[in-house]
Amino acid sequence: MTDEERNRRSGEIGPTERLAMNRTGSFDWDLDTGTIDVDDAGLLVFGVAPDAFDGRPSTLVQDLDPAERTRLERVIRDAITGGRSSYTAHVRLERADGTPQWTHVQARILRRDSGMAHRIVGIVRDATAEVTHSAFVLDLEKRREAQTTIVERTTHALSRAVTVDDVTAALTGPGGLARLGAEGLALGLVEHGSLNLIALTGESLEAFEDFRSRRLDRGLPLAETVLSGRPRFVPSFLSLAQDFPELAPYVNRMPFRSACYLPLVAQARSLGGMALFYRRRSTFNADERNLLLGLAAIVAQSLQRAILFDEERELATGLQATMLPRRIPEITGGEIAVRYHAAWSGRQVGGDWYDVIPLPRGRVGVVVGDVQGHDTHAAAIMGQLRIALRAYAGEGHAPSTVLARASRFLAELDTNRFATCTYAQVDLAGGTVRGVRAGHLGPLIRHTDGRVGRPKLRGGLPLGLATVFGDEEFPETRLDLVPGETLVLCTDGLVEQPGTDIETGLAALAEAVGSGPPQAEALADHLSERLWERWGSGDDVALLVLRRSPDPGTPKAPRIHQYIHQADPQGLSDARAAVGQALVDWGMPELADDAELLTGELLVNVLLHTEGGAVLTLEVLPEPVRRVRLSVQDRSSAWPRRRTPGEAATSGRGLLLMDAIASRWGVEPRGEGKAVWCEIGPGAANGNGNRHASGNGNGNESRTANGATGGR
CATH class of the missing domain: 3.60.40.10 (PPM-type phosphatase domain)
Incomplete structure (x- = not known):
């Protein structure tokens, strides 16, 4: 009689029985013959009946999913060829009743002196309980991590919100729904006895536009949540049609499976309510409900700050507006x-x-x-x-x-x-x-x-x-x-x-x-x-x-004006270029060179001999004789004087040059200063320097070019 038989007769449990009771068995695999010896407990783990096992390894794993079998074979092959002395693996198989089972294989590889593997001995056990528990723990940690992420991201987005518009933008803008873990959102604020929806986002939720502003009564779930101050979790979205008949025409058109309605309360003041809609969720466990209530509190606090800020802004800007002119x-x-x-x-x-x-x-x-x-x-x-x-x-x-x-x-x-x-x-x-x-x-x-x-x-x-x-x-x-x-x-x-x-x-x-x-x-x-x-x-x-107001003149008599600052030398060059370009644009390019030359002479006199800038006016005088008139106005009351320059003089030739080129020129009083003007084009030029210089025809004094209008 063996020890095990004596133990059974005496009521004691032997080592093999203890292993079998914990669904743990052993195997001995002879690599030379290709056969494997597995005890009854091991066969039970693999789901193989003892009388149906033929000692072949392939029979032992024939019920494994092909992908699982391939993965196990790869682990064993890599261990043998890699010179390792052991290996472990978890494989998933289905029991006869269809429930999944995780099997843990732990083996030791025996080798000859040459290093060649010839035998593998090990144990197999049912590890379903521990793997399932581990998966549960991992899933729980994953869900808690996701909840923490939702809170952190939402808090961060709302921390930068200043106004009510900022709050709604944070909730409905890019990534807003993802931060909340939802596929739809409705946000309502209580104002003067009404519940006004200030934000709607999500597929098909535009249908709720019909409820954008309603009196605060119990006819709708969000209003009921606001009035009662209690959240409402709806695992079946379609059930809303039964509880709230007014929503029936809308509920069936929406792709949601569940929803939750949350009151927004801050410092004992009911601000409004928030509704979140979900496509895949059908339950709300305790952790999820606590998370949603925490989100509602965060949103309520942000809205309270934003409402207070908007009220302060309205007060401040209203005060400022009363201090500024009501009209111009x-x-x-x-x-x-x-x-x-x-x-x-x-x-x-x-x-x-x-x-x-x-x-x-x-x-x-x-x-x-x-x-x-x-x-x-x-x-x-x-x-x-x-x-x-x-x-x-x-x-x-x-x-x-x-x-x-x-x-x-x-x-x-x-x-x-x-x-x-x-x-x-x-x-x-x-x-x-x-x-x-x-x-x-x-x-x-x-x-x-x-x-x-x-x-x-x-x-x-x-x-x-x-x-x-x-x-x-x-x-x-x-x-x-x-x-x-x-x-x-x-x-x-x-x-x-x-x-x-x-x-x-x-x-x-x-x-x-x-x-x-x-x-x-x-x-x-x-x-x-x-x-x-x-x-x-x-x-x-x-x-x-x-x-x-601009003064472009008319199409037949166009006009430009330009101010040249005394401390802006570049302005002189810009003015010459503007005059030349204007005459080209007006169809009088043959006068551009003379006009640019006279522009430079007139402006240089002002910039050198007065204490201010000059206003240049270029205009085309209308028919019967179409000609160009240049006028430079300054602030000096001193009129120009003619003088004869010597051979070595560097100035004094400006008005002589103008007298030679212009058809007419003259000087007119303008306010506190004067204007020196000239005309070029078809006219009374006779080449003798005795052109008549008159005013502008409105009663100003007329002078001759040989009189008091001499050059500076």
Whole structure:
């Protein structure tokens, strides 16, 4: 009697039985003969009946899936040929009842002295329980990792949301549904007893547009969730048609299997509700429900912050709007556009302002300024200062006087605040601009050919400080706007960016002014889009664009105007080129060379012998004798004098040259200065230097070329 038989008779369990009871068996594989000996427990693991086993390895694994069999054979072959002494493998097979079973094989390879494998011994066991548990744990960890990812991504996206629109964009924009782990979303806010859907995204959800705004009652699942404050999880989406008959026509058209309705509550205040829709999910376990409730809390907190921000913004911008002019007066001879953009800083409202002031004698005053600080106090001071400055300007005072009195007014308010501004009186009929600065940015001028200049506007101290320091001097600078030119005033919010030199912003502004459309309104929109959206959101921005109406003449008598600054040598070359090109465009190329030569002589005299720039006008005089007229206007009251240059002289020949080329020429008084003009083309040229020079036919004084109109 063997030990095992004695153990069975005595009631004890032997080692083999213990292994068999745990579905563990052994095998001995003779590689020389190709046979394998497997005990009954091992055969049971492989699902092979003992009386049906023929000792062949292929019979042992015949019930394995072909892919599993191939994988097991590869593991064994690699172990034998690779010189290893052991191998392990997990293989999946199906039991007779169709349930899956995982079998673990662990074997040792016996080799001869030559290293050739001749025998494999090992064990096989049913590892289904541990593999299933491991898979469950892995799946649980995977689901928890996915839930953590959903929370992290949603929190990160909403952390950057400032307004309600930002919140909805984070939830419905690219990747929004993926972050939530859903295929559809509806978001509603409670407003004045109604539930308004502010976001709908997902396939077929546009059908819910019919419920965009409804009274808050229990006829719909989202409204019921908001009223009860309890979530509603719907494993079967089609069941909504039974519980809410009003939804029946819509539910059957949608591709969802389940949905959940979540209340949005923050600080005990019901803000609204959120609905998530799913294509594949049909259950909501405890972990998933907790995750969804956590998402709802995150969205509710973001919405609460955004609603508060929007309310503060509405309050701040409303206050600012009451301080700015309600309307801009219409002007004759030009067009004006203004823009104001508030900084994205909640209740912090700034002191930037603009104003357009009708003045006596058809003039107009334009001002752009900025009161120190970003709070309601700054806005209130701005409103008072704007009204005071408007009153001083309307009385007809000179620009320097207007700013001096405004500085005194601000100092007397005793607010410890100062303000900067640029103020200009503009005569659109004559194009004269008298500008003053008080610690503010100077203007930009866009010329008719698209070039942009930054004239040097002399300035004084900021308003308020000027009075405190006893220096209320605000020197005036005269500029000229020719027809079609544009004056641009702005506050520093349009050109400043933290960490960037202001010259970079000014260069960007000049480039945007030059590349924009000529019309005032279109140019203001262009600047707002190009610059304020680029870096102006951190500060308030006030912008004023004033354009003098263009004067192109008529098709039969075209006309161009151009301003040449005294400190701009390139402007002389540009003016000559513009004159030549214009005559070519007008079909008079034979006069281009003479016109360019005379343009240079007239402009050089002004730039050398006066203290300001010049306005060049080129026009074609209509029939009966079609000819070209050049006129250069300056600010000097001194009229030119004829003199005879010596052989070594470097000047004095300009008017002699003009006398030889022009048909007629002369001098006319113009406001505070004069205009020197000449005509070329078919006319009264007789070659003797005694051409008649007259005014423009409107009563101006006539002189001869040999009289007081001699050259400088």
